[in-house]
Amino acid sequence: MTGYAPFPLIELSGPPRERGRQHGKAAADRLRRGAKMYAESLVKTGVDWKELERRAEAMVPTIDRFDPTYVEEMRGIAEGAGEPFAAVVLMNARTEMVAAARQQQATKHFPDGCTAALALPxxxxxxxxxxxQNWDWRAECAETGVILRIRRDDGPDILTFTEAGGLAxxxxxxxxxxxxxxxxxxxRDYKRGPGVPLPFIRRKxxxxxxLAQAVQTIVSTPKLGSNHMAVSQATEDGAAEAFGFECAPDETFWVAPERGVYVHANHWIAESARTRVKDTGLAETPCSIYRDKRVRDQLASRRGQLTLxxxxxxxxxxxxSPWSVCRPPRPNTRGVLTATAAMILMRPGEGHLEACPMPALNRQFTTYSLTPDRTAQKQAAE
Structure with a gap:
């Protein structure tokens, strides 16, 4: 079954504000739909648009201290799309804004899922x-995602999948x-602050x-809620390293691949983390324990022969199914229709990325590419 359009590729270049305008103009409809979806979620918690704007502006100083160019880029996105600045902040901080609103009501926040994996050389x-990875979230996001190819003058170029209006x-x-x-x-989630919303950390x-710079960013940046990030790097000589980072708001735990294979779903697996934090998400994502195991077992059986x-x-x-690694659309415990909205496959050292929207119902992948900077990869290897 098909019917899902490929994620559009958007080319960005120039200074931050101009990159933002290019992004906003090209993704205006998708951004508008995404912002409306999250704004409606906030309304259900008692946060109207005026309050949303106040909360968005309150986040600006924290984002500005982390990197002022990100605020400039978001203002450019708003200008290019003809949408309020608060809508763009919402697309980059929806987890933090929705979770904070629900916590004030003493209700539960239900985050996106995901199953990630990697194989070293x-x-x-x-x-x-x-x-x-598989990205499990709102089913509507299969139609609001985009691929950004960002040309930079001050560092590596970037190829990233994100929701329209998001930085990464x-x-x-x-x-x-x-x-x-x-x-x-x-x-520990959403009980202390300030913290940097996760999309800005991912962009950084x-x-x-x-890889060392990426690790420093992950470990040293305060967060409002928990998250796991898997980071890998292939260098010009063909070598590679990769690690997973389980992040509480105020502490980070790292996990290494096992014999070259790494898999992570939505529960804490680092022994050090499990002795220090209480996993409050597994009750709502119970399939995480076997999603992790099933992907791990399948990849381990092919160790040494693995391909994309x-x-x-x-x-x-x-x-x-529907509580599976590849999730078809189904209501979550809040009655919100969720699914595996996207499957992303990469060969990072070659600048190769494949993406498929709604893979449980659609098997059409689109390939996106980025020219590797062999000089940068060689320097990373030295």
Whole structure:
């Protein structure tokens, strides 16, 4: 079954404000639909548009301290799309804004899911780094996602999948670095501040020329809620390294691949993390424990022969449907229709990214590319 259009590719270049205008103009309809969807979620918690604007402006100083160019880029997106600035902030901080509103009502926040995996060169068939994920979230997001190809003068170029209006979600850069992200929850979430909304942290990671810079960003940046990020980098000499980072708002725990294979769903797996934080999300995403196991088992059985098609096959796993690795549209515990909205597959060292909207109902992948910067990859290897 098909019917889902490929995620549009949007080319961005120039200074931040101009990049934003290009983004907003090209993605205006998708941005408008996404912002309306999240604004309606906030209305249900008692946050009207005027209050949403107040909360968006209140976030600006924290974002500005982290990187003022991100505020400029968001203002450009708003200008290009002809939408309020608050709508763009919402697209970049919807998790934090919705979760804070629900917590004030003493109700539960239900984050996006995701199953991520990667294979280091030692585990792949041709000695190439492989990295990918299923993104589980609102079913409507299969029609609001975009691919941004960002040409930069001050660092690696970026190829990222994100919701329209967002600065980044998952992707790769020309220095061979790859990134995916999964939701986590713990008892420390949204109880302290200030914290930087996650899309800005992900964008900063994708701006990194070196894995060490990405790790520093993840570990040192305060967050409002928990999250997991898997970061990899392939260098010009064919070598690669990768780690997963389970982030509580105020503490980060790292996990290494096992014999070249790494898998993570939506529960805490680091032993150090499990002794220090209370997992408050597993009750709402119980399928996480076997999504992780099923993908891990499938990839481990092919260790040394893994290709992107093996990641693809593992991510299409339908056991336990609709509570499966590849999730068809189904209501979550709040009655919101959720699904695997996108499957992303990457060979970061080659600048290769494939994306498929709504993979449970659609098997059509589109390939997007970014020219690798071999000089940057060589410097990263030295």
């Amino acid at each position: 030692e585990a792949s068939a041709d000695g190439t780094l492989l990295h990918g 979600r998952s992707g790769l850069n020309s220095a061979g670095l790859g990134l995916t992200a999964n939701a986590l929850e713990c008892d 990671v994708l701006e990194s020329a070196h 098609d093996d990641l693809r096959t593992a991510f299409f796993d339908a056991w336990g």
